[in-house]
Amino acid sequence: MVMDVFVVGLDEENERTLHRIPGADELRFHGLLTIEDIQHGEIPIEELLEKAQRELDAFDGEIGAIIGYWDFPVSTMVPLLCRRYGLPSAPLEAIVKCEHKYWSRLEQAKVIDEFPEFDIVDLAGQPEKPEKIDYPLWLKPVKSFSSELAFKVTDDETFDEAVREIRDGISRVGKPFQFVMDQLRLPPEIADIGGEACLAESALSGVQAAVEGYAYNGDVVVYGALDSINYEGTTSFLRHQYPSQLPDEAQTRMSEIAQRVIKQMGLDHGTFSVEFFVHPESNQVCLLEINPRHSQSHAELFEDVDGVPNHYRVVQLGLGRDPSTPARRGKWGISAKWYHRRFEDGVVERVPTAEEIAEIEQRIPGVQIELVVEEGQRLSDLPAQDSYSFELADVVIGAASEKEMAEKFDRVVEALDFRFSA
Structure with a gap:
């Protein structure tokens, strides 16, 4: 029996990834709202909810699950929609507790001391x-x-x-x-x-890292730790890499703290990503923030290393099933999502062609490139950027080692022909 799964803000890249999860041949994925609806400009959430409900009400079949992997407003729309259609989801209150940075800190302070x-x-x-x-x-x-x-x-x-x-x-x-x-x-x-x-x-110091996990039937499970590495001398991310290269003691400490705060938030039947600052020498950790969702940008990293994208778990939870993954092994020993950035404003005069990108991906094994900008765009008009830089392209790279991965990224950046004017 094929189950119909609605994905709020389904995009092409993640749809391809969803079709590679175990059991995908028994699932039919439907997009619910567009990326433009949920990420660009103002966020008319009441209108978005009404539009989503019209699309769901018009569906001639049984809705098996409603899921999402984006931040707000998707993270809060999913529990609201699931409640309306009687489907499993994390509680809305737990989602808001995690996302409201002040409320989250007040809750953290009840069970841990590791926060700023x-x-x-x-x-x-x-x-x-x-x-x-x-x-x-x-x-x-x-x-x-x-x-x-x-x-x-x-x-x-x-x-x-x-x-x-x-x-x-x-x-x-x-x-x-x-x-x-x-x-x-x-x-x-x-x-x-x-x-x-x-x-x-x-302000916190140290290196950044995160753990991903899920909560199911009262149990909180951490299934992976990742490193977040900045461009030197900046607060802008250079890459997120999996698995973490931090000492086991630091990774264990992060997992323990994450499990404690997720239970305190009341988050159940959902995925999460908890971010930390870590002092590698002492293995002391400090909690930065709690995201009540898994990271869609990490899906291919888990697939490269473990053989199963992390999307698998949110789909299983949406269907009311146990999200533990089947045992598999990926192709690479380490994988990362790299951010090719520019640190000054400008107008994009040229981006690499599809043929140029295909040639780079074929020439450098384990590389997948996705452009973020288009010709004619002013970088300062891009949505969802940090306060200090602009993303030009996202590059997923799998490799045997961290050193080999960094060398591949340098080759990719050298080959990508972007041009700008003031």
Whole structure:
């Protein structure tokens, strides 16, 4: 029997990956809303929910599952839609607890000590740095994604500049996030600040890493640890690589903390990714943030190394099934998603052709290239970028070792012919 699975924001790359999961021949995937609907411009979440419901109501068959692998608004739309159609999903309250950065910190503080100093910054009037937090610090909305409107500030001047930029842009995500919060009975301390508030946190040091896992029937399972490596001297990601190259002690500590906080959040029947800063010498860890979803950008990494994309687990959970994966082995010893970036604005005058990309992928084994920009675009108009750089292309690379993988990336960057004008 073929099961019909609806995927909110289904895109071509992830659809190809979904068709490679075990048991895909017994599944039929349907896109629900488009990438443009969920990621570009304003986020009219009420309209998006109504549009999704019309599409689902018009479906002439049985809906087997509704799933998603994107950040907000998809992460919160899935439980709202599943509740309407009587399908399994993680609780909406648990999702919002994880995604609201202040609420998340309050919950973390009940079960762990490994988090930075934090406080709310009132954007009204003349905001000031919280007394208990020293520079440098991070200033960010209580809800954002892709590091959008997250600023590292080092003094009063950069603090004021960050406040101005956050004020100008916070409503794009904060307003629809408030709509979701209004569906819940909130504790007073969260209801009072709402979804358009700002959080200050002490800047963390060390190397970045993350663990991915799932919660099913009350059990929290961590199935992998990954490293997040920045461009030297910046806060912009260069690559996410799997498996982590950190010591076993640090990976074990991350897993233990993740399991504790996921249970505290009440997240069950869902996937997650928990991000950390790690001091490699001492193996001390500090929790950065909790994402109540697995990372779609890691799907091919798990497939390269383990033989099964991490999408498998969210599909199984959506169908109400045990998400543990069959034993398989991938082709490569290590795999990473690399971000080819530009650190200054400009207009894209040329991008590599499809033929050029195909030639590079054929010449360098284990390489998959996806362009992010198009000819004619101004980089500063791109959606979902961090505050300091612009993605040009995403490159998944599998290799036998970290050194070999880095050498492949250098060859790819040298071969990609991008051109820009001011």
